[in-house]
Amino acid sequence: MSASSATPGTVYGVGVGPGAPDLLTLRAARIVETADVLAYFAKRGRRGNGRTIVEGLVRPGTEELPLLYPVTTELPVGHPDYERMILGFYEDSAAAVRRLAEAGRSVAVISEGDPFFYGSFMHLWRRLRGVVPVEVVPGVTGMSGCWTRADVPITWGDDILTVLPGTLAEEVLAARLSMTDAAVVMKLGHNLPKVRRAMIAAGLHGRAIYVERGAMAGERVMPLADKTDDDAPYFSMILVPGEGRRI
């Protein structure tokens, strides 16, 4: 049978949760265990957090498709070379996954956290839906993993929660932080000094919590006030727990 005449396989965007191997859902675990091909995003030369999370579930001999970012933080978002390289990367990745599905193979694309919440899988989903069968499996978000590890409820009663990428401008961060009850600032990395200044401007610095690699190996949790250096990995975030109605 030629590849083009096979019943297409399904492409799964599988949320694998915040980091601990037992925080996958039952559905995600079953798909990782049974898919014909396991695809995952990673930085060149690294294995990637997502692939590491599912290590114990992969059948020996499973075909793997590493999708290696040509660039991550070496170039700023918006730089023409970054845009060009990352566009080509997603086009090529979608084409590779599509070819497998069209040949009748099911492909599980590993997504840290939840695929539809700032996930790289969305760039494949956008290109593949309507072309081959695509199914998304929601996962525990990285932020849920972090507030659980920090042992703080994030929202009480009628609290408003604002989720802010640390990449935003300082004045935007400060303005939005000053108008919310609870906040999560993601994508920290080299944005930490700017985010810290915004937290101070919004009067939230004293109740903010810094979480590095929450629910992963090497986890650190501390009051932001105790995080005096500016060295934060991309997988770190700041939480501002809400203080709403406690019954």
Next chain:
Amino acid sequence: MSASSATPGTVYGVGVGPGAPDLLTLRAARIVETADVLAYFAKRGRRGNGRTIVEGLVRPGTEELPLLYPVTTELPVGHPDYERMILGFYEDSAAAVRRLAEAGRSVAVISEGDPFFYGSFMHLWRRLRGVVPVEVVPGVTGMSGCWTRADVPITWGDDILTVLPGTLAEEVLAARLSMTDAAVVMKLGHNLPKVRRAMIAAGLHGRAIYVERGAMAGERVMPLADKTDDDAPYFSMILVPGEGRRI
């Protein structure tokens, strides 16, 4: 051995996800299967969504502790009778769970979605931490379940996400909606007409999606513009997907 001299059992706040039985995490499933006692919140005369989700995992003969709300939507939040009844309810519930833990029994408290995200379990956590061992298991949130079922990524690139309880005042809702890229309005129920007006005021009505009982039996997903009646259950929400950077 007297109850007071036993090693205390652990109280688990177990996130059981948005509704489908296979969207529990592996850790949550293991705890539900092995805990001595299964506690769950429910409306009087109902079984509760959380308890329904775990039905297939409960060992026959497991002791159960239903925690039955004395009041849900019959009285408005803020009414003195509501405050008094719900306070007594959480005090009594915490005491009942504490007695079991102090007698050496492990107690899994079922929490829909994620326990630390607007979860009733937080009111037990607050009373029990430091008294008996308490452990929280994060879960897939109801909102992740809803945007997955609606088949829309909620945040792209640098999108800001705002989560708003539908209980807020109309002008607060409209103001916050007008300043965000993506939004989730929870706790809809009888607040739907007010939330709809706020969506119109913020210019978001045309791209809002109404999701009723997402990932549960009886699910409905439709553009908010097509939801012309005002009849929404508490377990419904409105999503406004972000439109940020697509590569």
